[in-house]
Amino acid sequence: MPTSLHPRAADTPAGRTPEPRAAAGRMTRRGLLAGGIGAAALLGLAACGSSDDSAGSHSPGSGSAPRASSATSRRVSTLHGEVTVPAAPKRIVPFDFPEVCALLDLGIIPVGRTTYVPDFAAYSTALKGVPAIDEASSGNLAIEKIAALRPDLIIGDDWADPGKQRAPYATLQKIAPTAVFAWEQAAGNWPALAAQTAAAVGRTAELKALQATYADKAATTKSRYAALLAATRWDVIDCGKDSWDLYSANSSHGKVLAGAGLRLGAGASQSDGYKQYSLERLGMLSAAGAIITTPASLPFLRAQPLFTALPAVKAGRVYTTSLFFPASYGIATALLDEFATMCGTLQKGA
Structure with a gap:
């Protein structure tokens, strides 16, 4: 059974x-x-x-x-x-x-x-x-x-x-x-x-090789975009019909991104991996210089005036990834690749 x-x-x-x-x-x-x-x-x-x-x-x-x-x-x-x-x-x-x-x-x-x-x-x-x-x-x-x-x-x-x-x-x-x-x-x-x-x-020996590859990629991104990362606060969110979630550095993807130098905005003081908020609270992201979300979240977010009025949104600094919740070095390393691409795009537009 x-x-x-x-x-x-x-x-x-x-x-x-x-x-x-x-x-x-x-x-x-x-x-x-x-x-x-x-x-x-x-x-x-x-x-x-x-x-x-x-x-x-x-x-x-x-x-x-x-x-x-x-x-x-x-x-x-x-x-x-x-x-x-x-x-x-x-x-x-x-x-x-x-x-x-x-x-x-x-x-x-x-x-x-x-x-x-x-x-x-x-x-x-x-x-x-x-x-x-x-x-x-x-x-x-x-x-x-x-x-x-x-x-x-x-x-x-x-x-x-x-x-x-x-x-x-x-x-x-x-x-x-x-x-x-x-x-x-x-x-x-x-x-x-x-x-x-x-x-x-x-x-364990095989795992150490994966860990080394992952750590090297995180360190490279952190070093290459050091000035950008020091000057930018990011927030990581997703959204549904009636609410949205804010992620901290204690979430699976937050941990990966923070290790590559990402500094959180509204999520910085959050200890839980995520917290859920009403759509009326989207304005709390106003200090974010860039926002990362999922492709599936965008239709819900774009329908919210509080979201479209955010400085990061007006500046075109909203990036998407489907790699929320990496549960392995394979996916986490792919997320680092995507984050490096986001940083490169943001730096070119700065």
């Missing part, structure tokens, strides 16, 4: 889904990027590993055999204490999308996947033919589907607060060793989830 996992109501403002924590059908409104900008090379997906032991090798593109290990298991820290997992798992089932993305970044194709995964070309290609382990209409886990895949490792994330936890841990651990890591509002801790996933599957 399906086991309820999504949505996490405490993380989802009413009327709109501000982060990919709800069922896939509702998430399509966010329209995450349908394009990979060369991500396959970055992620190593040109020679992806498979977690299916029937594949005969861990990296079918290279023809190499599964990694040998002197130990048969390792201990990893999780929300439920230390858990013993296989040293070289071959049939991995992630039950939440951040772990799906992290595995793909590391060159591992799981034997099962969540219905919702950010619409990112490299990921979509790698996941072709991989069955979903949840119900497409609700996002609820289908325990029988997970069990049928005969996993040797199950990984995912959940709230640290036991009162909010939704993952059926007791049931999952009867199927296979299960490692559950802490989720934070607006996916602000995606780097920690990536690191924990890498540790659980023995791919």
Whole structure:
């Protein structure tokens, strides 16, 4: 029977889904990027590993055999204490999308996947033919589907607060060793989830290479546009029919952009990953020198006189990205590329 996992109501403002924590059908409104900008090379997906032991090798593109290990298991820290997992798992089932993305970044194709995964070309290609382990209409886990895949490792994330936890841990651990890591509002801790996933599957070295590429790109943007970034306050928002959301540096995308030198305006004093406001509060963005939003938000925003009257809007300094809520180094690195392009455009127009 399906086991309820999504949505996490405490993380989802009413009327709109501000982060990919709800069922896939509702998430399509966010329209995450349908394009990979060369991500396959970055992620190593040109020679992806498979977690299916029937594949005969861990990296079918290279023809190499599964990694040998002197130990048969390792201990990893999780929300439920230390858990013993296989040293070289071959049939991995992630039950939440951040772990799906992290595995793909590391060159591992799981034997099962969540219905919702950010619409990112490299990921979509790698996941072709991989069955979903949840119900497409609700996002609820289908325990029988997970069990049928005969996993040797199950990984995912959940709230640290036991009162909010939704993952059926007791049931999952009867199927296979299960490692559950802490989720934070607006996916602000995606780097920690990536690191924990890498540790659980023995791919920390590969993760370090991804981290280095990401850090170098952030540093390059921060240095190249230092004067512009010092002089400009940005705000990151999205909008629906009746309200809009303001994001802080503690959101997943806010963390990425702040690391590349973006300084927030109205969102600077906000500790929550996001806060929702009525449309009558759009004027609080008046000090922003530039605004980043989503393509799907623009029709709602353009219909609001308070938005069109903002200095940044009048100056043509509104930029869009579909890469809200990056949950992996692959998508976060693509977001850095887009932010660098925004900075270049803004600098030319200054």
